[in-house]
Amino acid sequence: MIKEDRFLEKIADFCISKSKDLGSTSSNVLVMNTISENVNIRNKKLDGSERSENLGVTLTTYIGKKKASISSTNFSENNLIELVTRCIDSTKVTPEDEYNSLPDQELHFKGEKNLDLYDITHLSNDEKINFIKEAEEVAFSHDKIVNTNGSGFSETKSNFILANSNGFSDGYKTSQFTAYCEVVSKSNGSMERDYEYSSKRHFKDLLTPKQIGESAAKMAISKLNPKKIESNKMGIVFDKRIAQNLLSTFASAISSNTISKGTTFLKDSLNKKIFNDQINIIDKANIKKANGSRYFDSEGVRIEDLKLVKNGILKDYLVETYSGKKINRKSNGRSSGTTNLYFENGDQSFDQLINSEKKLLFIKETIGRGANIITGDYSVGASGIMIENGKFTFPVSEITIAGNFNEMFKNIILADDLEFKYSTNSPTMLVNGITVGGK
Amino acid sequence: MSSFFKNTDLDINKAEKIVSETLNKCDDGELYLEDTKSESIVLDDNKIKSSNYTKDSGYGFRAINGDVVAYSHSNEISEKSLRNSGKNLKSTLKNSEGIYNSEIKKTNQKFYNDLDPVDEKNLADKIKILNEINEYSRSISGSVKQVTANFLGERKNIEILRCGGELLKDSRPLVRINVSVMVEKNGRKETGVYGVGGRQSYDEFLKNDDWKKICDEAYRIATTNLESKASPAGEMKVVLGPGWPAILIHEAVGHGLEGDFNRKKTSVFHDLVGKKVASDGVTIIDDGTIDKRRGSLNIDDEGTPTEKTVLIENGILKNFMQDRLNARLMNTKSTGNGRRESYKHIVMPRMRNTIMLNGKNTQDEMIKSVDKGIFAVSFGGGQVDITSGKFVFSCTEAYEIINGKIGSPIKGATLIGDGPSSLKEVLMVGNDMMLDPGIGTCGKAGQGVPVGVGQPSLLIDKMTVGGTQI
Numbered sequence: 001m002i003k004e005d006r007f008l009e010k011i012a013d014f015c016i017s018k019s020k021d022l023g024s025t026s027s028n029v030l031v032m033n034t035i036s037e038n039v040n041i042r043n044k045k046l047d048g049s050e051r052s053e054n055l056g057v058t059l060t061t062y063i064g065k066k067k068a069s070i071s072s073t074n075f076s077e078n079n080l081i082e083l084v085t086r087c088i089d090s091t092k093v094t095p096e097d098e099y100n101s102l103p104d105q106e107l108h109f110k111g112e113k114n115l116d117l118y119d120i121t122h123l124s125n126d127e128k129i130n131f132i133k134e135a136e137e138v139a140f141s142h143d144k145i146v147n148t149n150g151s152g153f154s155e156t157k158s159n160f161i162l163a164n165s166n167g168f169s170d171g172y173k174t175s176q177f178t179a180y181c182e183v184v185s186k187s188n189g190s191m192e193r194d195y196e197y198s199s200k201r202h203f204k205d206l207l208t209p210k211q212i213g214e215s216a217a218k219m220a221i222s223k224l225n226p227k228k229i230e231s232n233k234m235g236i237v238f239d240k241r242i243a244q245n246l247l248s249t250f251a252s253a254i255s256s257n258t259i260s261k262g263t264t265f266l267k268d269s270l271n272k273k274i275f276n277d278q279i280n281i282i283d284k285a286n287i288k289k290a291n292g293s294r295y296f297d298s299e300g301v302r303i304e305d306l307k308l309v310k311n312g313i314l315k316d317y318l319v320e321t322y323s324g325k326k327i328n329r330k331s332n333g334r335s336s337g338t339t340n341l342y343f344e345n346g347d348q349s350f351d352q353l354i355n356s357e358k359k360l361l362f363i364k365e366t367i368g369r370g371a372n373i374i375t376g377d378y379s380v381g382a383s384g385i386m387i388e389n390g391k392f393t394f395p396v397s398e399i400t401i402a403g404n405f406n407e408m409f410k411n412i413i414l415a416d417d418l419e420f421k422y423s424t425n426s427p428t429m430l431v432n433g434i435t436v437g438g439k
Numbered sequence: 440m441s442s443f444f445k446n447t448d449l450d451i452n453k454a455e456k457i458v459s460e461t462l463n464k465c466d467d468g469e470l471y472l473e474d475t476k477s478e479s480i481v482l483d484d485n486k487i488k489s490s491n492y493t494k495d496s497g498y499g500f501r502a503i504n505g506d507v508v509a510y511s512h513s514n515e516i517s518e519k520s521l522r523n524s525g526k527n528l529k530s531t532l533k534n535s536e537g538i539y540n541s542e543i544k545k546t547n548q549k550f551y552n553d554l555d556p557v558d559e560k561n562l563a564d565k566i567k568i569l570n571e572i573n574e575y576s577r578s579i580s581g582s583v584k585q586v587t588a589n590f591l592g593e594r595k596n597i598e599i600l601r602c603g604g605e606l607l608k609d610s611r612p613l614v615r616i617n618v619s620v621m622v623e624k625n626g627r628k629e630t631g632v633y634g635v636g637g638r639q640s641y642d643e644f645l646k647n648d649d650w651k652k653i654c655d656e657a658y659r660i661a662t663t664n665l666e667s668k669a670s671p672a673g674e675m676k677v678v679l680g681p682g683w684p685a686i687l688i689h690e691a692v693g694h695g696l697e698g699d700f701n702r703k704k705t706s707v708f709h710d711l712v713g714k715k716v717a718s719d720g721v722t723i724i725d726d727g728t729i730d731k732r733r734g735s736l737n738i739d740d741e742g743t744p745t746e747k748t749v750l751i752e753n754g755i756l757k758n759f760m761q762d763r764l765n766a767r768l769m770n771t772k773s774t775g776n777g778r779r780e781s782y783k784h785i786v787m788p789r790m791r792n793t794i795m796l797n798g799k800n801t802q803d804e805m806i807k808s809v810d811k812g813i814f815a816v817s818f819g820g821g822q823v824d825i826t827s828g829k830f831v832f833s834c835t836e837a838y839e840i841i842n843g844k845i846g847s848p849i850k851g852a853t854l855i856g857d858g859p860s861s862l863k864e865v866l867m868v869g870n871d872m873m874l875d876p877g878i879g880t881c882g883k884a885g886q887g888v889p890v891g892v893g894q895p896s897l898l899i900d901k902m903t904v905g906g907t908q909i
Contacts, residue, residue: 150703
């Protein structure tokens with residue numbers, strides 16, 4: 001059973017009061033309990049099962065403008081006293097930093113918690129196995145699916161209390177159900193893999209096993225016997241699962257931390273046009289049952305809705321307390337990063353988008369971490385499918401795609417097929433003028 | 440004696456009884472106990488941004504029957520918790536009728552000392568050096584606009600309790616020091632990153648002001664990149680420098696030679712043992728026994744002594760890297776590659792220090808032989824798709840080669856290749872083998888473990904370069 005609030009609060013209170021006794025001027029503590037149960041299957045047969053139960057405490061103590069942190073998984077009183085003592089000792093020897101502080105009290109979250117982020121449903125191991133086995137069975141009903149890389153189902157429940165010495169103390173339970181299926185296709189000496197997965201706070205919101213198995217199989221088969229193409233500059237259509245990565249890169253380039261240090265290609269871009277007129281980017285924390293929803297950030301600060309980009313113009317940063325002070329901005333509740341971040345829909349259908357040029361390359365997978373947020377340079381390995389006159393013609397692999405975000409962002413055209421599948425979401429995206437490295 | 444049961448109601452006899460009761464009809468399994476302390480001290484933007492200390496202990500209890508693994512872990516080391524885990528394992532492996540394999544090799548080998556890098560040097564001294572690193576790096580040139588430096592230190596004590604009461608122990612120190620420098624000139628910004636590390640004390644890397652070399656190297660890479668021009672795109676010849684570029688070996692063939700992917704037949708290499716997979720002269724080993732290296736281990740995380748495993752000898756595929764589970768199912772022996780990130784993670788076959796041995800060419804010969812290509816000196820990181828064999832890595836320092844001469848530096852580009860074919864395209868193997876500076880972490884199925892790599896300079900006939908210039 002997941003630990004109840006009372007238990008977590010007791011540990012949090014103990015750490016805060018002990019820190020004060022030992023000389024801290026303020027402190028912040030997170031106490032968290034997570035229970036996770038996973039099953040993995042392979043070729044429709046049980047491969048492994050795992051149960052994990054984690055308890056953790058992270059304490060940050062301040063003495064004036066000095067700060068240090070400790071974390072531990074051992075909740076015995078002796079150990080906690082030893083750790084608080086060590087934290088205070090470390091704080092004393094750490095140099096002052098004028099920007100160190102707890103968040104302003106008036107920014108603390110207060111209010112209703114009605115986003116429905118916890119689903120009490122519990123599946124037995126056999127129920128988990130049956131769910132994901134059905135997905136594999138559906139995938140294996142396709143002739144060219146010859147193997148699996150493993151499929152799995154996990155159920156995770158968490159509870160936490162975040163407290164600080166300015167009187168903030170709050171927390172809540174969350175749940176996450178995840179099913180994935182990764183299959184291997186084979187034909188004429190070519191072997192490819194692909195996956196489908198679904199991850200939701202509520203069990204009932206998951207894709208069905210049939211949808212998961214069918215989608216994984218189709219994608220793995222569509223990659224078989226790929227060709228390499230000539231190097232060229234061309235329009236790239238990014239599948240939603242890849243397009244969301246470009247949005248994540250955008251988010252890391254506008255955090256108060258990178259902005260304050262100047263280590264981002266979007267420094268000095270506030271109120272400037274960085275996308276075309278049609279582009280709007282929203283970050284919204286209070287969507288019911290959504291994966292990215294939360295009530296407050298890791299400092300206890302309430303989370304404002306942000307329209308980060310409006311008609312192509314950058315209107316806001318993602319701000320937390322410490323680095324926010326360096327750029328004279330108040331926290332908008334983003335110390336844990338973005339929440340539900342998304343591009344608003346464009347005005348073209350998917351079909352219109354893929355018919356907009358004679359030749360386009362549809363990218364379904366990228367490999368490598370090729371985004372440099374200091375220079376904005378982008379270069380990754382990729383595979384996908386060629387689109388000719390609006391028709392998917394043949395799979396392509398072992399190519400690279402490269403460009404610079406400053407230019408790529410201005411060329412983004414979005415379809416109208418946004419879905420809330422992940423916490424960061426994008427409609428299908430077309431970007432013209434990207435360099436494809438091939439033969 | 441075990442130190443894990445000091446503050447619990449559990450003693451080693453009680454623990455052994457639960458382990459034996461749970462595993463007696465299983466093929467394998469063990470109780471893995473871990474106690475880790477670690478620290479991370481970060482200097483950023485002229486300030487000590489964070490000083491974190493973590494103490495984590497717990498156990499992972501594993502039962503294996505046939506090819507099914509049941510695993511339960513907890514950070515509460517107590518009789519009740521362990522009994523619950525035992526019950527949990529038994530409920531997964533309902534009708535288990537295995538015979539416990541109690542055979543495990545013994546060793547007294549030690550490749551690093553039992554020391555505690557976290558506590559043997561006090562925090563104030565570490566902070567002082569980080570501040571010196573910051574000041575020194577900024578003093579190198581006015582173009583240095585940002586410096587980030589960090590110390591990461593860890594000591595991990597592990598004990599493995601097997602059925603019948605056999606107890607295997609290891610104590611592992613690990614440190615890493617990183618410096619990242621951002622330079623700005625005429626509105627252009629670039630970074631350079633360099634780091635060192637290994638299973639030893641911080642002082643081994645700090646003495647004689649050796650830390651200045653880390654800063655100098657980070658600065659050198661950053662300023663080189665300031666002059667860089669757009670990288671070419673397309674297939675061309677590639678010369679790889681010695682040392683860290685061996686992450687090519689790690690990605691291109693290393694992962695594909697891990698036992699699990701081959702037992703499951705999802706690796707492109709699974710039916711290629713005894714076959715030619717690389718050019719003549721290419722010999723690759725995975726070695727857990729090099730003194731004080733980041734990827735070295737006295738015993739792996741199942742208790743098997745590590746060894747020097749020959750993977751590819753003179754172009755011929757010889758062995759896969761094995762943990763106990765995959766070795767048993769493939770009728771072979773564990774090579775001591777069974778590793779896990781922590782007690783929270785299951786064991787998988789993982790690399791240690793993966794190295795290509797020396798050949799006889801010089802780097803100079805390689806460069807001279809190339810009309811148009813690139814010379815890649817350092818990389819950021821890589822990734823591989825085991826099933827299709829495609830792998831990538833991103834250059835952090837590279838130059839164009841024109842008519843046998845090294846030309847301008849080029850912007851960070853991704854290189855993509857095909858694992859099984861790329862080693863057949865090795866045209867020359869250098870005589871300048873170098874190990875990496877001790878900074879590698881390998882990720883697999885969400886688990887990170889410290890690894891090492893090494894290689895001499897290499898000339899590869901063709902790889903696709905992900906630049907923007909056609």
